[in-house]
Amino acid sequence: MIRKGLAGLLAPIAILLTTGVPGASAQDAAPGPTHPGPVYATVTDTSGKLSLQTFGRPDGKDMVFRISGSVYANIEGNSLDPAMRHGQKLFNIEGYNIRKLYRVPGTNQLYQLSREIVFYTDPADPRRVLREWKNPIDGRTYPVVPINNDTVNFGPFTITSAYAGPPLQQLHEETVWTSDIPVRTNFATTLGEGFGLAGGVYAAQEMFDFSVDRREVEDRTGPGVPEGAMQTKISWARTSPWVPFMCLPETDVRGQLTYHARSWSLDSYSQVEPWLRAEVEAGYPLYKSTPAAPGASENSWTSFYNKQLGKGATTWAGWCAANGRA
Template structure:
């Protein structure tokens, strides 16, 4: 891995498979709330999956890739780990991101030498106009700018990367700092959420825990497979919420509502 193109190729083998076969990652963890002058609280468990297919085309350029993915993730009771349907009388909106695609071109991927392992790090700060502006979503929007930080780490064995297989076994960690979720209905209350998860590349989708596969099959069975073709824009929890609740359906600001909720 002496050039950006070689490093990206190793990351591609870790994150997906060079032969275009579907690759499933599964993860589990917890979601913590934070707010000024309040204790940190573990508010949800969190479990999800991503099914990806790596493709290369002449339009992508030398050493570039397109990662076609769908990802689903579910908010859990923090103790029983059961999938939630409501939280504090609010209907829970789970993660159904279709698509969640990426374009990769050679760049200096941060790599850490951990002895017999290699760690690839992707740190992604986000700041862009929110799909849920406060004027249209006073109860469900934290602000007119969406700000978050996503930190991924992918771990693979050096010996596996030295081989010629198109895909190598891997584990991963993921940390995310974000605003309150729209369906939590916390308006502009100060604070937000921290997600902390860990997971691994599975041998196939069939290795996803049975209750998760059953939930996907009962709600959006297409999430068992990666997309076949590139589409855009990507779906996020914020754009998905907007689809479920178009602005004209959003309730008006409640009398006396200050943007703060218990």
């Protein structure tokens, strides 16, 4: 899928952009060094164009994937009942990932740069952000730490006319494709912190279904550089260990979490609902925009390590002992 070389890129792109190609705009006539448009415009494969447009807007501006869903307890043999039963809805989740395509200056390589903020909310009221959660196993109440990953980056992807995306499937009027990602990370080795995980290893499964309407596919896969965000719907499911703020050691408390959520594209942060923007602006204003350049990525566990544990200044067990309220 990834190939080398981009001989003679800028000259043909300049010709395309100045001859009224659909989707091109005046600002694309003189793209900046990190603008993805000239590189994106070389892609000919429909799937390649669609997948790149889920990474970010080809016009280089920020876009948002709004996320809304629920989190359930997945407990082998229902072994924690009645304190916590298998299938119990523990949280709603509400938030977004804000992202953009970024070109490495002077190259044909693209990154997806993003930040994501997702709040755990009341299981009966998705708009009521939870500040604390009572652990039914130990009876203690802990602060709720949202998913706040700064940053979440992918790449670089080398882009040529041969760049191709995943296999596509046509379901009625929708073009769909999937991305299933098994995740295994030994935090005991990489961070020196095991989080109560079996062997200190984080093991999860991330599963995505992408869906784009046939008319949107037709409108956005022609020549040139489309403006705005492609109208995309995503179904997301994740199985993962108990998150760190729950203070449930996987080694002692058998079970895991199942996330089931929907996501949909928005043109910009301004289209996020006012109640959610207010929450972000009150406590997490960094997440109003994307990173300026590539950098190290976080997930829920490394973010917790960096921000709650002070990058190892305290341990996960120490944090739980200090923050749990009887």
